[in-house]
Amino acid sequence: MTPGARRALDAASTLFYDRGIHAVGVDLIAAEAGVTKKTLYDRFGSKEQIVVEYLAARDERWQAFLAPYVEAATTARGRILAVFDASRDWAGENSTKGCSMVNAHAEISDPAHPAYQVITGQKAWMLALFTALARDIAPRRAAKLGRTLMLLHEGALVAHGVGIFPDAIDQARDDAAALLRDGSRAAPTAGEKRR
Amino acid sequence: MTPGARRALDAASTLFYDRGIHAVGVDLIAAEAGVTKKTLYDRFGSKEQIVVEYLAARDERWQAFLAPYVEAATTARGRILAVFDASRDWAGENSTKGCSMVNAHAEISDPAHPAYQVITGQKAWMLALFTALARDIAPRRAAKLGRTLMLLHEGALVAHGVGIFPDAIDQARDDAAALLRDGSRAAPTAGEKRR
DNA sequence: GCAAAAGTAAACCGATCTGTCTACTCGCCC
């Protein structure tokens, strides 16, 4: 990626996240990056493509941010809680307005939009991660436990983003910790087959 | 509200929710409602005001939809689970793209925007509801339990909206049920004071 | 040392954006 493209993508990322995708025009991105529109279109081809690369790059950054947290943990339970720790630290600097994927999803209605699979892919990856980590704790309930952790985590990102109450991600971490403490011996067959 | 204003607000609600606020122009709203732009501006004054009334009316509809569910429940635990039941039924018809408040929040950056307090007000109301219902089960842990239920509920709306996995709201209901079953006798002092 | 790649500057395109305006019609109520 050329220096101009780099600056453009960085500027677009900040603007898209802070103001929303539709609210940010390509002229603003170019001006903010100190780049001309020609450079933008030479490098990316379209605004749509900038959006796609914004989301993909942000996901990549998040995964790189998360990895050491999980790797540093020594227990299965610790690896799960490490995800919440990483989210809390990430949210402090990068994510004061909630999940960029969820926010982008609010603005993109067409499932054929190339950004769509980036969004759903990121969520699928997170669910797979929680499920895989849950497998080390409760192999037979891993799918269900993974989904529960996913719900707590997504809820925390929303609560933090909208500012429903303070320290939402810490609260979710506490809830996950309690779940892994109590849940590992209770309600072994609840719900999975119901409904 | 005049018939023209009614149709305009209905059309705007569908369009805003499905396509996003910034993606929908006033011309489209007018055309879809079978109304002229003059009527729009005579009745609402600005697009911003249409957005505010869209969110406020949707919140009002949701509260009216929810009330009978909660009132019909006979136990404290049942009243909490009734919220999830209502959300599941509501989501089936009205809310296939997640929470309109969260989605609107993604597009509105300025906290001074008049829609902002509608959004945060709705979330504060839901948290207060969960907390009040939790008080009947565990008075001393009501604040914390209310927040946990809020996280599960918000997470379920996101999971349902983005389509992370099927029956997300049912899963959240199951998790809430398990929490009310196990949690009522476990971990009485966990986390509340911890950072 | 030279050619290709990457960039600037700025005009330009048609479409769409929010918002305003004039001119006219219809129904209702006192």
Place this chain on the structure above:
DNA sequence: GGGCGAGTAGACAGATCGGTTTACTTTTGC
């Protein structure tokens, strides 16, 4: 029956949208 509120039809405004183009300059790799 006269006035008023609510509406249609549609032109108009200035700004901004995503995107293209021309002409020229800088950087960089072989």
